[in-house]
Amino acid sequence: MGSAPNQPLDAEVRRTGYDGWVETRSPGRQPVPRVELPVVEDRRPTVIPGKGPLGDGRPMWQQLMPEGVARRPSWLTVRMPQGERYSQLDQLMRGQRLHTVCEEARCPNIGECWSYGTATFMILGEICTRACAFCAVTSGRPRGLDTDEPSRVASAVKSMGLRYAVITSVDRDDLADGGAGIFAATIEAVHRSVPGCQVEVLTPDFQGAESSLRTVMEARPEVFNHNIETVPRLFPRVRPKSLYARSLEVLSKADSIGHGSQTKSGLMVGLGETMDEVKGVLRDLREQNVNLVTIGQYLRPSLKHIRCERYWHPDEFLEAKEYGDSLGFAHVESGPLVRSSYHAHEQVEAASAAAG
Numbered sequence: 001m002g003s004a005p006n007q008p009l010d011a012e013v014r015r016t017g018y019d020g021w022v023e024t025r026s027p028g029r030q031p032v033p034r035v036e037l038p039v040v041e042d043r044r045p046t047v048i049p050g051k052g053p054l055g056d057g058r059p060m061w062q063q064l065m066p067e068g069v070a071r072r073p074s075w076l077t078v079r080m081p082q083g084e085r086y087s088q089l090d091q092l093m094r095g096q097r098l099h100t101v102c103e104e105a106r107c108p109n110i111g112e113c114w115s116y117g118t119a120t121f122m123i124l125g126e127i128c129t130r131a132c133a134f135c136a137v138t139s140g141r142p143r144g145l146d147t148d149e150p151s152r153v154a155s156a157v158k159s160m161g162l163r164y165a166v167i168t169s170v171d172r173d174d175l176a177d178g179g180a181g182i183f184a185a186t187i188e189a190v191h192r193s194v195p196g197c198q199v200e201v202l203t204p205d206f207q208g209a210e211s212s213l214r215t216v217m218e219a220r221p222e223v224f225n226h227n228i229e230t231v232p233r234l235f236p237r238v239r240p241k242s243l244y245a246r247s248l249e250v251l252s253k254a255d256s257i258g259h260g261s262q263t264k265s266g267l268m269v270g271l272g273e274t275m276d277e278v279k280g281v282l283r284d285l286r287e288q289n290v291n292l293v294t295i296g297q298y299l300r301p302s303l304k305h306i307r308c309e310r311y312w313h314p315d316e317f318l319e320a321k322e323y324g325d326s327l328g329f330a331h332v333e334s335g336p337l338v339r340s341s342y343h344a345h346e347q348v349e350a351a352s353a354a355a356g
Contacts, residue, residue: 064300066270066310075314075336076297120166120202120340121153123186124179128170130204130241134229134268136301137170145175149182154189157197165190168202168340171241178204180212184219191220198222200264202340208246210253217257223292224254225264227340228285231277238271238306252288262330266294266340272309275316282324291330295320296338312336 065072122137125146131139157165167186172179180203187199200223206212217224228247235244247265255263265285269278278295285293295317300308317334324332 060303063303064308066308069311073311076299076311120168121156121186122168122170123149123153124169124172124182126170129173130171130239132229132239132242133306134238134271134298134301136305142170142172142174145182147182147185150186150189153186154193157190158194162194162197164198164200165194166200166202169204171204173207173241177212177215178206178209180206180209180215183216187216187219187221200225202227203250205242205246205250208249213250213253214257217254217259217261220259221261223264224261225266225292225340226250226254227266228281229267230271231267231273231281233277234271234273248284248288251285251290255289262291263289264292264294264340265290266296268296268298269312269316269320270298270308270310271306275319278320279323282320282327282329286327286329293324293329293332294338294340295324295332295334297336 125142126138127140127142128137169179183201190197190199199221201221202225203216230238232244251263251265267281297312298308321332321334
């Protein structure tokens, strides 16, 4: 138990049940009247260790899957991270005090990508001002701004010998520009430190502020990515602090500002959407001149995150890809384990090859 805040050392204190302190006696002073604190109902379920909430005898890991599913299908099975290259990158990230979305979002491909020497840097801290129902990144109130972060990211990119770097961030609605200035500084630092290295940014919506978007685009990232994430019907539940129309507008404005950047977006499936709804999103994205798109399976991070309704079959991912190809996207990456940054450099290379 820690010390009570703002109390003299000789004061006797009693800790309440929810992080409050009530002084009961201090030498030389009259006893402070006891203050009745409100009783806050504990809404957490009664938990059986190793099995989960009372009344559900299944192991916790099984409760993260869709109802009626006993185990993950083979196409969603991945190996644990390992290997010398993985260890080197892990040490590098720790040494540079950098965050990666690979870790924060619990990406299933971390072992494969880190073993190949690629990673997605997450700037602007590790605390997000939004609380999307699907996301494993910590939400809360961020503190401060690390203005030295761009140079540390550039240093890490150089140490890793990357020719393609992906940079994303938490939402920083507490900042006037939403963090756009740090994005721009990071893009420029990487280009300056590692000439020829391509940079892809995966940004928040900046609450629709065109000035913030323009700040990022004027730094000339090779790829501008903003994920649409889900279908319009599910947006209020999955992304309660975001708007479907606003995300489309961000992508449209990024394309119009241009500076030679390709635009990209991604969505996840398994939240209760239909194939027709996914195809509708693909049409909307193509109407905004989005060039690259990714489609992957949602995997529930914990019981407090939105439920995974079902696992899509690989044949369904193939159908979505073929439909996207028919709309004229330069490249569609669609599969159970696909994430925004998965094989990102290969997506751009494939798109460039297709363009001839």
